[in-house]
Amino acid sequence: MAQGEWPLAPQPEVVRxxxxxxxxxxxxxxxxxLAGRPGQVVHAAMAGKVAFAGVIAGKPVVSVDHGTTRTTYEPVAATVAVGDPVAAGAPLGRLGVAGSHCFPNACLHWGWIRNADDAYLDPLLLVDAPQPVRLLPLWRTDPAP
Structure with a gap:
């Protein structure tokens, strides 16, 4: 069951x-x-508190802490500050092109991390995004190892 919101509106294309x-x-x-437009508003996927708003390795990044997890958004020029509480869907900043994984196009790199062990999670699980279909080949009767 989805517990979050898409960080770009309308629902964007998943590029990778x-x-x-x-x-x-x-x-x-x-x-x-996620495919986007330069300057597009980026929204918090879930309610939380801004944990980071700055530049890492030349890319503008915003991170929101949700208690047991945190979400990250890049490249995003922040309109929020560290410590700011944010509601789900609240604006965090604007999407940039410099540092984009899709350069010369704009796209949002959206991450989700479990705080206890810094394990990366699939953020698409937050929004009921369609998952790729995995089928067994017809010539097998049992799953591949």
Whole structure:
């Protein structure tokens, strides 16, 4: 059951899905990329408190703490400050192009992290997004390992 809201409105196209790494240091995609427009307002997926609003590795980032989890949004020029309470759907800032995973196009990299162990989660689970269909081949009678 969905517990959050899409951070871009209207509901955006998912450009790249979540692909967790096999190891904490491994390759993967620790969030999802959502198609957007430069300057588009980015909204909090869930209610919480702004934990970070600044620049990391040259990219503007906003992070919202939700208690047991936090969501991250980049590249987003913040209109909120650390410590600000935000409601679900509240504006956090505006989407940029510099630092975009989809450069030269604008897209929002949206992440979801469990605070207890810093494990990355699929943020699409927050919004009832359609998940890819996984089917077994017809020639197998049992699941592949």
């Amino acid at each position: 899905r979540f692909d967790p790494p096999d190891a904490p240091w491994g390759a993967g995609h620790r969030g999802v990329d």
